[in-house]
Amino acid sequence: MPPVLAYIGIGSNRCDPANQVRRALQALATLPASRLTTHSPWYRTAPVGGPPGQPDYLNAVAAVETTLSPDALLAALQAMENAQGRVRAERWGPRTLDLDLLLYGSIIRDDPYLTLPHPRLHQRAFVLYPLHDIAPDLTIPGQGKLTALLGNCSFQSIMRLDIANEPVTITPPNPLPMEPYLNPPS
Ligand code: ADP
Ligand code: MG
Numbered sequence: 001m002p003p004v005l006a007y008i009g010i011g012s013n014r015c016d017p018a019n020q021v022r023r024a025l026q027a028l029a030t031l032p033a034s035r036l037t038t039h040s041p042w043y044r045t046a047p048v049g050g051p052p053g054q055p056d057y058l059n060a061v062a063a064v065e066t067t068l069s070p071d072a073l074l075a076a077l078q079a080m081e082n083a084q085g086r087v088r089a090e091r092w093g094p095r096t097l098d099l100d101l102l103l104y105g106s107i108i109r110d111d112p113y114l115t116l117p118h119p120r121l122h123q124r125a126f127v128l129y130p131l132h133d134i135a136p137d138l139t140i141p142g143q144g145k146l147t148a149l150l151g152n153c154s155f156q157s158i159m160r161l162d163i164a165n166e167p168v169t170i171t172p173p174n175p176l177p178m179e180p181y182l183n184p185p186s
Pocket of ligand 1: 074098099100101102111112113114115116117118119
């Protein structure tokens with residue numbers, strides 16, 4: 001089977017999020033039957049949903065070429081979440097690490113274990129902006145062009161951190177300065 005390009009959303013708002021994201025990228029770089037091709041800059045984002053008062057998130061998106069099946073890839077991502085101390089308490093509550101399978105090639109699939117594309121991808125600025133950084137021409141199956149989707153969520157509060165967009169960068173981002181990034185790129 002030829003490799004498929006998959007996109008993975010990374011998020012953390014507990015227990016040193018920069019370290020969690022860095023470790024997640026390291027883990028993705030060692031995923032079997034896969035190659036981490038690039039990742040986005042990191043973003044600081046306000047929580048969407050979940051309990052009030054939880055800390056801001058650190059988010060990024062990674063691209064992985066893989067010959068793992070979608071189910072095997074999701075299982076590997078969940079094992080990484082567990083290895084980084086993920087406890088599933090309340091829905092959308094604070095978490096050490098959340099890894100979402102955003103896209104697996106252009107596959108569309110809808111079942112409770114795995115929905116593709118990720119069911120909330122098209123509404124979330126913290127996914128769409130970093131995805132746009134690494135795949136500006138992407139079309140989301142069933143949802144349309146990524147650039148068009150960005151315009152629907154420009155009101156959500158996110159800031160891109162000022163780090164170089166290098167492949168497999170595993171150094172922590174400098175927390176300052178931060179660049180407000182609230183409008184969709186033209
Ligand atoms: P969320 O990411 O929405 O906060 P969780 O990470 O707790 O929620 O995931 C809840 C469930 O969503 C998981 O048990 C998983 O099987 C399911 N799921 C369905 N589609 C996907 C997907 N594309 N990526 C990740 N998990 C998914
Ligand atoms: Mg998740």
